[in-house]
Amino acid sequence: MPKVLLTGGSGFIAAHILDILLARGYDVVTTVRSKAKGDAIFAAHPGIQRQKLSYVTVEDVAEDGAFDEVSTLQPRDPPIELQSLTVNVAQAVKSNPPLDYVIHTASPFHSNFTDPIKELLNPAINGTTGILRAIKAYAPTVRRVVITSSFAAIANSVSTPKVYDESSWNPVTWEEAVTEPVQAYRGSKTFAEKAAWKFVETENPHFDLATMNPPLVYGPVVHDLNSLDNLNTSNQRIRDFIQGKCTDDVLPPTGTFLWTDVRDLALAHVRAIEVPEAGGKRFLVTAGLYSMKRLVDAIRQTHPELSSKLPKNPVDDTPANIYGYDNSRATQLLGINFRTLEMSVQDTVASLLKIST
Numbered sequence: 001m002p003k004v005l006l007t008g009g010s011g012f013i014a015a016h017i018l019d020i021l022l023a024r025g026y027d028v029v030t031t032v033r034s035k036a037k038g039d040a041i042f043a044a045h046p047g048i049q050r051q052k053l054s055y056v057t058v059e060d061v062a063e064d065g066a067f068d069e070v071s072t073l074q075p076r077d078p079p080i081e082l083q084s085l086t087v088n089v090a091q092a093v094k095s096n097p098p099l100d101y102v103i104h105t106a107s108p109f110h111s112n113f114t115d116p117i118k119e120l121l122n123p124a125i126n127g128t129t130g131i132l133r134a135i136k137a138y139a140p141t142v143r144r145v146v147i148t149s150s151f152a153a154i155a156n157s158v159s160t161p162k163v164y165d166e167s168s169w170n171p172v173t174w175e176e177a178v179t180e181p182v183q184a185y186r187g188s189k190t191f192a193e194k195a196a197w198k199f200v201e202t203e204n205p206h207f208d209l210a211t212m213n214p215p216l217v218y219g220p221v222v223h224d225l226n227s228l229d230n231l232n233t234s235n236q237r238i239r240d241f242i243q244g245k246c247t248d249d250v251l252p253p254t255g256t257f258l259w260t261d262v263r264d265l266a267l268a269h270v271r272a273i274e275v276p277e278a279g280g281k282r283f284l285v286t287a288g289l290y291s292m293k294r295l296v297d298a299i300r301q302t303h304p305e306l307s308s309k310l311p312k313n314p315v316d317d318t319p320a321n322i323y324g325y326d327n328s329r330a331t332q333l334l335g336i337n338f339r340t341l342e343m344s345v346q347d348t349v350a351s352l353l354k355i356s357t
């Protein structure tokens, strides 16, 4: 079976991608930041042979020299993914048997940073260019790289299009990204994706590229998580509602009025390595429009027992002239049949209720 390197395998989205890859029979080697996280992935997949699923520890994808070749292995050592070694990305891409595809999800997504360059921009940008450089130099069998970019690289608040599609780019500048906290993550995703397309254009590598550009991602948690205090960023809004932390009828701002379910997004990543025509394309992977009010309504509808914790008469902040979206590339080319908000919320809440605070 073809072999896939999946970066950031312990993350919310990557854990779903991993499950779909394994279910479809791929051999997978994933990167994690610690042995404990790798072992938790093994524990979640009992009975899967180490030849089908293995991990390597890459502590920081943005580390200086993370992509330079530093070989500590001897010729007769077992393949690196069968050892619990801390490696750099150059070693991670030198897999044996060799890799066919790379899915790069690892990138910071949070707002508790003090230094936007060190904590968000550098890991996103250098992590992306570094893995592309490493694949070009050390992984000649890789045919396609799929990168998890974001709708943050598409959204344009300066000149909002009537209908968003893959032709739109966020006009955020470096200056804005480093001085305005709200722009730091958006800048990290925009500059990282731009750097990836530029790499392909100027370096003419042996692989092609596809990017996933999802907006807010909700969905059940399948990665190792022992407390809702450590929940991934995008599910935190649902957590706060079900914990009764937002009871005011004036809800937190929706911000981005587009969303998608993590399982549909994970399938889109895998389809993007399977569909030949996906090469060279961005994908706006969205189920459609929503708002905080619709989210609260969906929680109340699917989990009426939580009603007392929710705002009673939530106000909808959807503007009358809300933008539209075109997700036809994801539905038609990748064959994604998007879940409804209610289906997603039903499963997300059920999953969060199983995890203690």
Ligand code: NDP
Pocket (backbone or CB within 6 Å): 008, 009, 010, 011, 012, 013, 014, 032, 033, 037, 058, 059, 060, 061, 062, 105, 106, 107, 108, 109, 123, 148, 149, 150, 151, 189, 213, 214, 215, 216, 217, 218, 232, 233, 234
């Ligand atoms: P998670 O925080 O759950 O996953 C992020 C992953 O990246 C984790 O495995 C994390 O490892 C790893 N990571 C972060 N920084 C580094 C680093 N410097 N070196 C190595 N690994 C690192 O978030 P998501 O699953 O939501 O995000 C996955 C991807 O999807 C990101 O690229 C994000 O930008 C993108 N995305 C997410 C959206 C969403 O709504 N969730 C929307 C659009 C895009 P660890 O946990 O060990 O730190």
